[in-house]
Amino acid sequence: MxxxxxxxxxxxxxxxxxxxxxxxxxxxxxxxxxxxxxxxxxxxxxxxAERTAPVGEVRADGEAMPEQKTAAADTGEAGASDEPRSGKAVYESVCMSCHSGALPGAPAIGKAGDWAPRIDKGMDTLYDNAINGYQGDGGMMPARGGDSSLSDDEVKAAVDYMIEQSES
CATH class of the missing domain: 1.20.5 (Single alpha-helices involved in coiled-coils or other helix-helix interfaces)
Structure with a gap:
């Protein structure tokens, strides 16, 4: 056995x-x-190492930093030129992550009902909230959508683009 x-x-x-x-x-x-x-x-x-490299350095010796190219200019990405990006380009690169309807509380592009109460407060308020950020009952909007490299005009163009796409 x-x-x-x-x-x-x-x-x-x-x-x-x-x-x-x-x-x-x-x-x-x-x-x-x-x-x-x-x-x-x-x-x-x-x-x-390339992905985690610092984006800048601090000089404490009082000497000026040599001019450095931005990462966007090196790679030819959008935003590398002095020309402001279009509202659509800003939406697709920054705003879409929250305003595509995936994030509760963020007004979704294409839904006029989401945007109407915000538009009723005035475009200046809407622009100000997009540029400087907003904390409310419905959620939180980071300043410039979380991309500090955006100019005021680019943020306003993105807001205008989202509203245009959402009008019924």
Whole structure:
């Protein structure tokens, strides 16, 4: 009886070890096909260092900082020029994350009922809340939608764009 139990154990053990080996082979083949696994970690460390690099530095010696290009100018992203972005461009890059209808309390683009009570308070109030931020019962609006690089005109253009898209 003991010999029979040992044979069953070794058979099951062999199956488990064989399946683990098969899984490792499949994993390695997939890794070679995808080519995204970096066993040394050097390339991944460089990417992390690039993403977490400081955006500026402080000089305490009184000397002026040399002029630096902005990240947007380096990559050719929107906002790299001196021209203000259109309301649609600002909406798509900043405002859409909250005003697409995904965030409760944020008036959704295309829904006139969401915007009507805000418009009734006056456009100056609406612009002021968008530029300086607003904390109310319905939620919170961060100043400039959380993007401090936006000019007043760009914020106003985005507000105008959202209202135009929401008029019935």
């Amino acid at each position: 003991s010999l029979e139990k040992d044979q069953v154990f070794f058979k099951n053990f062999s199956i488990v070890v064989g399946l683990l080996g098969l899984m490792m082979v499949i994993f390695l083949i997939a890794a070679m096909i995808i080519g995204d696994i970096d066993y040394a970690g050097d390339a991944r460390d460089d990417k992390v």
